[in-house]
Amino acid sequence: xxxxxxxxxxxxxxxxxxxxxxxASGYTVSTYRMAWFRQAPGKEREGVAAMYSGRSxxxxxxxxxxRFTVSQDNAxxxxxxxxxxxxxxxxxxxxxxxxxxxxYGYGGSWARISEYHYWGQGTQVTVSS
Numbered sequence: 433x434x435x436x437x438x439x440x441x442x443x444x445x446x447x448x449x450x451x452x453x454x455x456a457s458g459y460t461v462s463t464y465r466m467a468w469f470r471q472a473p474g475k476e477r478e479g480v481a482a483m484y485s486g487r488s489x490x491x492x493x494x495x496x497x498x499r500f501t502v503s504q505d506n507a508x509x510x511x512x513x514x515x516x517x518x519x520x521x522x523x524x525x526x527x528x529x530x531x532x533x534x535x536y537g538y539g540g541s542w543a544r545i546s547e548y549h550y551w552g553q554g555t556q557v558t559v560s561s
Contacts, residue, residue, distance in 0.1 A: 468481045
């Protein structure tokens, strides 16, 4: 049974940093496409970052490039999102998502909610000004 558990959310001031972790069980992260999404109140869920370690592919939303980094520890079966220079607009519930295998064209579809079958429950990130 595939399970995703996000940890590491919290409250920080603008300019601060946080690291989110998505601990996976029931499968091996290196064989799945994995992503971070976020959803703020009243807004649609949006893709933040994704990766497929099988091809060392990484993708970031334009709004977080230069500030966020996505990485994976296959030994710990965990996906990370390192967030720096946080802004109040980064405040949202952050979700981990996963889908088995590789897919041609993932670079163009990684931010689509429909790309992923498995989702975590989310962890809240609040950035105060």
